[in-house]
Amino acid sequence: MGKLVICDHPLIQHKLTFIRDVRTNTKDFREHVDEVATLMAYEITRDIPLETITVQTPVTETESKVISGRMLGLIPILRAGLGMLEGVLKLLPAAKVGHVGLFRDPDTLQPVEYYIKLPTDVQERELIVIDPMLATGGSAIAAITSLKKRGCTQIKMMNLIAAPEGVAAVQEAHPDVDIYVAALDDHLNEHGYIVPGLGDAGDRLYGTK
Numbered sequence: 001m002g003k004l005v006i007c008d009h010p011l012i013q014h015k016l017t018f019i020r021d022v023r024t025n026t027k028d029f030r031e032h033v034d035e036v037a038t039l040m041a042y043e044i045t046r047d048i049p050l051e052t053i054t055v056q057t058p059v060t061e062t063e064s065k066v067i068s069g070r071m072l073g074l075i076p077i078l079r080a081g082l083g084m085l086e087g088v089l090k091l092l093p094a095a096k097v098g099h100v101g102l103f104r105d106p107d108t109l110q111p112v113e114y115y116i117k118l119p120t121d122v123q124e125r126e127l128i129v130i131d132p133m134l135a136t137g138g139s140a141i142a143a144i145t146s147l148k149k150r151g152c153t154q155i156k157m158m159n160l161i162a163a164p165e166g167v168a169a170v171q172e173a174h175p176d177v178d179i180y181v182a183a184l185d186d187h188l189n190e191h192g193y194i195v196p197g198l199g200d201a202g203d204r205l206y207g208t209k
């Protein structure tokens with residue numbers, strides 16, 4: 001079973017409160033999401049391996065650590081995932097970015113992939129799938145399935161807020177995927193919104209409502 005990591009650093013929790021607040025305007029919402037994404041990137045990379053190299057300081061030669069040549073890939077799910085992308089790239093500027101676009105078929109209610117563009121060496125990379133809201137888990141599961149079909153094996157999921165239903169669904173479908181969230185909320189309502197949540201992440205990021 002993949003682990004669920006709640007990134008409960010005080011700075012993340014503080015900023016998340018402003019993100020939740022209905023009075024927060026689009027500009028401030030986007031800035032807070034960007035900042036939380038950077039802070040979460042710090043947590044999600046906690047276990048990436050280091051190697052020791054020799055470096056010459058102004059005083060002496062010494063051994064010191066650098067991130068070993070591990071290659072990372074960031075996979076925002078369109079469109080709300082884009083709101084967290086730049087924040088993660090601030091800490092991981094060498095990561096390559098792939099995009100996955102999904103919409104929900106109104107008849108079957110199943111996610112349908114309408115766009116995918118990935119780095120050519122995606123299967124060699126450790127991937128972080130990014131989506132602010134993990135609600136039913138449908139999009140996350142479909143995106144991860146799509147990546148696995150293309151040979152990807154090392155995948156983590158990063159969300160601002162998750163519903164227990166979505167976490168359970170992803171853990172069931174993809175037990176090898178660890179999920180990092182800033183908050184685990186209470187439940188999904190009858191409209192598929194996370195409660196208490198933050199409303200529609202895409203609309204709040206881009207001012208479309």
Ligand code: URA
Pocket residue numbers: 080133135192193194195197198199200201202
């Ligand atoms: N997507 C959102 O943007 N918000 C929710 O609460 C659930 C899914």
